[in-house]
Amino acid sequence: MYERILIPTDGSETAETAVEHALDLAEQYGAEVHALYVVDTNAMSLSLGGEQLDRIEQGQYGEMDEVRERAERATGYVTDRAAERGIDTVEHVSAGRPHSMIANYVDDNGIDLVVMGSHGRSGVRRALLGSVTERTLRSTRAPVLVIDED
Template sequence: MYERILIPTDGSDVAEVAVEHALDLAERYDAEVHALYVVDTDAVAYGLGSEQVDRLRQGNFEGMTELREAAEEATGYVRERADERGLTVIEHTSGGRPHKMIAEYAEDNDVDLVVMGSHGRAGVRRALLGSVTERTLRSTDVPVLVVDAR
């Protein structure tokens, strides 16, 4: 049923809860795991020059040690947990609008399922803060399993 499972991660506790669900499914279906870290270029653009933002959009973290380390730590967590289960992991980093990058990656890599966490916000808090998870749901035709980390 599932051959490729995508786990978008930012290294947060919420993302780590979703990792365990995704790896259980990957183990059950002998699926390949894809760990994706997306730098939100809209959020970091104010502190970086346009050349650096363009490099981020291409997945080039050269000269941006903090961002590169955060990405490696987040996808590394997925790899470590997957290695414990004998699962194959492909790690990828990119920059852009997270929900769009997740949807594009899923489409480009024939992903069968996206597994991601949610803070479980509702109502005004969700409207004010936005939700990468909710936007991802609206941006892709690939099934999305949302793990509530409350």
């Protein structure tokens, strides 16, 4: 049923909870896992100049080593956890609008299932999905399994 499962990750606790669910499914179906970290250029554009954003979008981080390290930690977590279970993993980092990049990755890589965190919040906002999760649900045709850390 599932051959390729995508885990969009930001390295948060909620994303790490989603990783466990995705790996359980990958084990059950013998699926390959794809770990995707998207550098949100919309959020970064408020603090960075256009030239720096262009380099990030081309995978040239330069002085953005912290961003690269965060991305590598997040996707590396998925790879490490998958390796413990003998599951093949593909790591990818991209830059742009997260929901658009997730949808593009799904289309470009034949993804059968997306498993991602809800980015749950406390209080009244807890009932609402994170904006990236909600937009991903609306922008991809692949099934999306949304995991809350609770």
